[in-house]
Amino acid sequence: MTAANPHETLEQITGDYKYGFVTDIESELAPKGLNEDIIRFISAKKGEPAWLLDWRLKAYRIWLKMTEPSWAKVSYPDIDFQDIHYYAAPKTGKDGPKSLDEVDPELLATYEKLGIPLKERGILAGVAVDAVFDSVSVATTFKDKLQEAGVIFSSISEAVKEHPELVKKYLGSVVPYSDNFYATLNSAVFTDGTFVYVPKGVRCPMELSTYFRINEAKTGQFERTLIIADEGAYVSYLEGCTAPMRDENQLHAAVVELIALDDAEIKYSTVQNWYPGDKQGRGGIYNFVTKRGACRGRRSKISWTQVETGSAITWKYPSCILQGDHSVGEFYSVAVTNNYQQADTGTKMIHIGRNTRSTIVSKGISAGRGQNTYRGLVRMLSGAEGARNHTQCDSLLIGDACGAHTVPYIEVKNPTAQVEHEATTSKISDDQLFYCRQRGLSAEEAVALIVNGFCKDVMLHLPMEFAVEAQKLLGVSLEGSVG
Amino acid sequence: MKTQSASQTNDDKTAMFRPAFEHMQASETLWRRFVELGLPARAQEAWHYADVGAFSRESWTMAAPADGAAARALLSELALDPATSLVLANGRVLDDNGVEPVAAAAAGALHAHSLATLNEALTPRAAVITIAAGEAKTLTVASLTLPAGDGEMAHPRIAIKVAAGARADLRLIFAGSAGKRYWSNPVVDITLGEGAEARLISVASEGEQALHTGVIAATVGKAARFASTELILGGRSIRRETLVDFIGEDGAAELAGAYLGGGETRIDVRSEVSHLVPRCRSRQLYRGVLDDKAFAAFQGRVYVAPHAQGTDAAQSTRSLLLQRTAEAAAKPELEIHADDVKCSHGATVGELDPDMLFYLEARGVPPAEARSMLVKAFIGEVLETISDESLRERNIDRVGRWMTGRGEGA
Numbered sequence: 062m063t064a065a066n067p068h069e070t071l072e073q074i075t076g077d078y079k080y081g082f083v084t085d086i087e088s089e090l091a092p093k094g095l096n097e098d099i100i101r102f103i104s105a106k107k108g109e110p111a112w113l114l115d116w117r118l119k120a121y122r123i124w125l126k127m128t129e130p131s132w133a134k135v136s137y138p139d140i141d142f143q144d145i146h147y148y149a150a151p152k153t154g155k156d157g158p159k160s161l162d163e164v165d166p167e168l169l170a171t172y173e174k175l176g177i178p179l180k181e182r183g184i185l186a187g188v189a190v191d192a193v194f195d196s197v198s199v200a201t202t203f204k205d206k207l208q209e210a211g212v213i214f215s216s217i218s219e220a221v222k223e224h225p226e227l228v229k230k231y232l233g234s235v236v237p238y239s240d241n242f243y244a245t246l247n248s249a250v251f252t253d254g255t256f257v258y259v260p261k262g263v264r265c266p267m268e269l270s271t272y273f274r275i276n277e278a279k280t281g282q283f284e285r286t287l288i289i290a291d292e293g294a295y296v297s298y299l300e301g302c303t304a305p306m307r308d309e310n311q312l313h314a315a316v317v318e319l320i321a322l323d324d325a326e327i328k329y330s331t332v333q334n335w336y337p338g339d340k341q342g343r344g345g346i347y348n349f350v351t352k353r354g355a356c357r358g359r360r361s362k363i364s365w366t367q368v369e370t371g372s373a374i375t376w377k378y379p380s381c382i383l384q385g386d387h388s389v390g391e392f393y394s395v396a397v398t399n400n401y402q403q404a405d406t407g408t409k410m411i412h413i414g415r416n417t418r419s420t421i422v423s424k425g426i427s428a429g430r431g432q433n434t435y436r437g438l439v440r441m442l443s444g445a446e447g448a449r450n451h452t453q454c455d456s457l458l459i460g461d462a463c464g465a466h467t468v469p470y471i472e473v474k475n476p477t478a479q480v481e482h483e484a485t486t487s488k489i490s491d492d493q494l495f496y497c498r499q500r501g502l503s504a505e506e507a508v509a510l511i512v513n514g515f516c517k518d519v520m521l522h523l524p525m526e527f528a529v530e531a532q533k534l535l536g537v538s539l540e541g542s543v544g
Numbered sequence: 545m546k547t548q549s550a551s552q553t554n555d556d557k558t559a560m561f562r563p564a565f566e567h568m569q570a571s572e573t574l575w576r577r578f579v580e581l582g583l584p585a586r587a588q589e590a591w592h593y594a595d596v597g598a599f600s601r602e603s604w605t606m607a608a609p610a611d612g613a614a615a616r617a618l619l620s621e622l623a624l625d626p627a628t629s630l631v632l633a634n635g636r637v638l639d640d641n642g643v644e645p646v647a648a649a650a651a652g653a654l655h656a657h658s659l660a661t662l663n664e665a666l667t668p669r670a671a672v673i674t675i676a677a678g679e680a681k682t683l684t685v686a687s688l689t690l691p692a693g694d695g696e697m698a699h700p701r702i703a704i705k706v707a708a709g710a711r712a713d714l715r716l717i718f719a720g721s722a723g724k725r726y727w728s729n730p731v732v733d734i735t736l737g738e739g740a741e742a743r744l745i746s747v748a749s750e751g752e753q754a755l756h757t758g759v760i761a762a763t764v765g766k767a768a769r770f771a772s773t774e775l776i777l778g779g780r781s782i783r784r785e786t787l788v789d790f791i792g793e794d795g796a797a798e799l800a801g802a803y804l805g806g807g808e809t810r811i812d813v814r815s816e817v818s819h820l821v822p823r824c825r826s827r828q829l830y831r832g833v834l835d836d837k838a839f840a841a842f843q844g845r846v847y848v849a850p851h852a853q854g855t856d857a858a859q860s861t862r863s864l865l866l867q868r869t870a871e872a873a874a875k876p877e878l879e880i881h882a883d884d885v886k887c888s889h890g891a892t893v894g895e896l897d898p899d900m901l902f903y904l905e906a907r908g909v910p911p912a913e914a915r916s917m918l919v920k921a922f923i924g925e926v927l928e929t930i931s932d933e934s935l936r937e938r939n940i941d942r943v944g945r946w947m948t949g950r951g952e953g954a
Contacts, residue, residue: 132589441893443868456878456880458880458882458883458885459883460883461850461851461853461882461883461884462850463881463883464879464880464881465878465880466877466878466879466880467876467877467878467889468875468877469874469875469876469877469891470873470874470875471872471873471874471875471891471893472871472872472873473863473865473871473872473873473893473894474871475865475868476865476866476867476868476870476894476895477895478893478894479892479893479894480891480892480893480894481890481891481892482874482876482889482890482891482892483888483889483890484876484878484887484888484889484890485887485888486878486880486885486886486887486888487886488883488884488885
C-alpha cells in the first residue's frame with residue numbers, strides 16, 4: 062500500500078476493514094463481529110487451556126450486559142463492535158510499504174525532527190522488518206541476560222503455556238474480567254501482550270520495553286500486560302515509543318495489571334503517540350485503556366509515568382490500590398491535545414493500608430480545539446491510618462478554542478489521613494513568547510521551551526533516553542499551535 | 545458530557561408527586577418538564593454524593609397553611625422580630641411586610657433542575673422582593689416549615705430583584721419543627737442589575753429529622769457584586785446549592801459556606817459558577833466540620849465559557865473530621881474553554897492538628913474547649929466574610945453552641 066499522506070493511509074486501511082480481507086488468508090482471520098464462537102476461535106488459535114477459555118467466555122457474557130461508559134468528557138460517533146475483526150494473525154509486512162521510499166515524506170520528516178535512527182524509521186513506518194534490519198541477535202543477547210537473572214519476559218500467550226500457574230494466579234487479580242466495559246471486552250478477546258515476572262530479590266538488569274518485542278508480534282488492539290514484582294524485586298518497564306506508529310486499528314482497548322509484593326517496586330513509563338487524526342479531526346485512534354497496579358505488599362511501590370500526545374481520544378486512568386502498609390503510589394502525567402484531540406485521563410489512588418502515600422502530578426496542555434480533562438479519585442478508606450496524598454494538576458492553554466478541565470474526586474473515611482489537592486490553569490503569555498522571540502528563538506521553539514518547562518516535574522521521572530525523546534515530541538506535537 | 549435521560553425508574557418515582565401536582569393545580573408544562581428531568585439520581589454528576597433515596601423515602605404531601613401562633617413561637621425561639629421580617633410558613637407568606645406573592649417563572653438556569661421545577665410547579669406564586677434602582681434595603685427572611693405530621697413538604701419560593709445600582713442586605717433563615725420528618729425545598733432566585741450589589745447570609749437550621757434541598761440561583765449583571773455566606777447547622781439530610789451565572793462583564797461573586805454535621809447527618813453542598821462573559825471574578829471558600837457518623841460532600845464547579853477571557857476564579861474547600869466514623873468528600877471541578885483566564889482550586893481533608901491541640905492543652909485549656917476553639921477558628925474563616933459584627937458574633941456563637949452540643953467529643 063502506498064500512501065500519499067498518513068490520513069489517507071488510515072482511511073484506506075479502515076476501508077479494508079469494511080470490505081474484508083482477501084480469501085487466501087481467511088484461515089488466519091476471524092470473521093467480523095463478536096460471539097462465543099469467535100472467542101473459542103481465538104482461544105483455539107492460541108492453543109489455550111480450558112480455564113482461560115472459560116475465563117474469556119465469562120467476561121464476554123458479562124460484557125453483553127454492560128453499557129459503554131458515558132461519564133467521560135469525550136464525544137465520538139458510536140462504535141459498532143460487530144464491525145471489528147477480533148482476530149487476525151500477526152501482520153508480516155505484506156500489506157505495508159516495501160521500503161522507506163514508499164513511506165509518506167511527512168512522516169519521515171517527523172522522524173527526522175525526533176532524531177530517530179535511520180534503521181528504526183522503517184520499523185515504525187511499518188516497512189517489513191526483514192527488509193530493514195534484523196533484530197534477532199539483539200533480542201537474543203538480551204534474553205540471555207534476563208534468563209541469567211531469572212526474569213521472565215515473554216508474550217502473554219507464551220506465558221500461558223510455559224508458566225500457567227503464575228498467569229492463572231495473577232491474571233485478572235487486579236483488573237477483574239467484570240471490571241468495566243472496555244476491560245471486560247479486552248478480557249474476552251485479548252490477542253496478546255506482555256508478561257513479566259521478576260523473582261524475589263531480583264533487580265531487573267535492564268529496562269524492559271515493548272519496543273524490543275515489536276517485531277516478534279504486533280500486539281494489536283486488545284493488548285494485555287501483566288507484570289509481577291515478587292518480594293524485594295524491582296523492574297522498570299517502558300511502553301510505546303515517541304515516534305508516530307503506523308497502526309491498523311482504530312479502537313484500542315488494552316489492559317495493564319501490575320502486582321508488587323513486599324518491598325517490590327514497579328516503574329511503568331508510557332509514551333503514547335498514536336495517530337491523532339488529521340487537522341480536521343478525522344480519523345485517529347481511540348485509546349480506551351484500563352491500567353491498574355496493586356501494591357499488595359508492605360513498603361511496595363508502583364509508579365506510573367505517562368506522556369500522552371497521540372490518539373484522537375484518550376480514556377485512561379492508571380491507578381494504584383495501596384493495600385500493603387507503607388506502600389507508595391505515584392502518577393506523573395503529561396497529556397497534550399492539539400487540533401481536535403480529546404483526552405480524559407487521570408488516576409485513582411485507593412488507600413487501604415496504614416501510612417500509605419500517593420503523589421499525583423498532572424500536566425495538561427490544550428491547543429487548537431483540543432479538550433483535555435484530568436479526572437482523578439483519591440479515596441482514603443477507614444483503615445488508611447496516617448495516609449497521605451498530594452495532588453497537583455496544572456493546565457496550560459494555547460489558543461482560545463481549546464478546553465482544560467479538572468474533575469478531582471476526594472473521599473476520606475479516616476480522620477488521620479491527609480489529602481491535598483491543588484490545581485491551576487494558565488496560558489502561554491505573550492510576554493513569555495516575546496521574551497523568547499527576542500532572544501532569537503522561533504515561535505515554535507519558544508513554545509517547546511515553555512511547554513517543556515511546564516512539564517519538567519513529570520519528565521524528571523521518565524528514564525533518561527525516553528525523556529530526551531519525549532521532550533522533542535512535545536515540541537513536534539504542538540507545532541502550528543501558535544502564530 | 546453526555547446527559548442522562550429520564551429512565552423508566554425516574555418516571556415511576558416522579559409519579560409519586562402526581563397527587564401533589566393535582567392538588568396544587570400545577571401546570572401540565574411543568575409536570576412534563578419534571579417527569580422528563582426525573583428525580584435526581586446518583587448517575588447524574590451534580591447529584592453524585594446526594595442523598596437521592598430521601599426524595600422517594602416518604603410519600604410526600606403538600607403541607608397545609610401553617611398555624612400563625614406556632615410560627616410566631618418558632619420565630620421568638622430564633623430571636624427574630626416578626627415585625628421586621630418577611631416570614632414564610634410552609635411556603636406561604638405569613639407576615640408580608642408589603643411583599644406580595646406574584647406569579648413568576650423561575651430563572652432559566654433552573655429549568656434543567658428537577659427539584660427547582662418541582663418548587664416552581666407546586667408554588668406558582670413567589671414572594672418577590674424588589675429593590676428599586678439606587679435604593680438600599682436590609683431584610684430578614686425566615687422560611688419555616690411547620691408540618692402537621694410526618695411526610696409533609698413545602699416549596700418556598702423567593703424572588704429577589706435588585707435593580708441597577710441598588711443594594712440588598714438579606715438574611716435568610718431556614719428552620720422548622722423539631723422531630724418531624726418534613727421536606728423543605730426552597731428556591732431563592734436573585735437577579736442583580738448593572739452595578740447592583742447583594743449580600744446574602746443564609747442559615748440552615750432545620751429540625752433534626754428534616755430533609756432540606758435548597759437552591760440559591762443568582763444572575764449577576766454587568767459590574768454587579770454578589771456575595772453569599774452560608775451556615776449549615778441542622779437537619780437530617782441537607783443539600784444546599786448555589787448557582788451563579790455571570791451575564792454582564794466585570795461582575796464579581798464571593799461564595800462562602802460552612803457546614804457542621806453531627807449524628808448521622810448527611811450534608812451535600814454544591815456550587816456552580818458560570819463565567820459566561822469576560823472579566824468576571826469569583827471566589828469560593830468552603831469549610832466543613834464532621835463529627836460522629838456525619839457525611840458531607842462538597843462539589844464546586846467553575847465553568848468558563850468560550851471567549852469569557854479575563855476570568856479570575858478561585859476556590860478553596862477544606863474539611864475537618866472529628867471522629868473516625870465521620871466521612872468527607874470533595875469534588876472541586878474546573879471546566880475551562882478560554883485561554884486568558886486565571887483559575888485555581890485547592891482542597892484538603894484532615895483532622896484537627898494534634899500539635900495545635902497540644903499547644904493549647906499545654907497552656908491549660910481543657911481538651912474539649914481547645915477543640916471548640918480550633919473548630920471556631922476553622923469555621924471563622926467563612927464567618928469573617930460577614931461584615932455586620934453583631935451578626936458575625938451571633939453566628940460564631942451558633943458554632944460554639946454546636947460544639948458544646950457535641951459534648952466532650954472523643
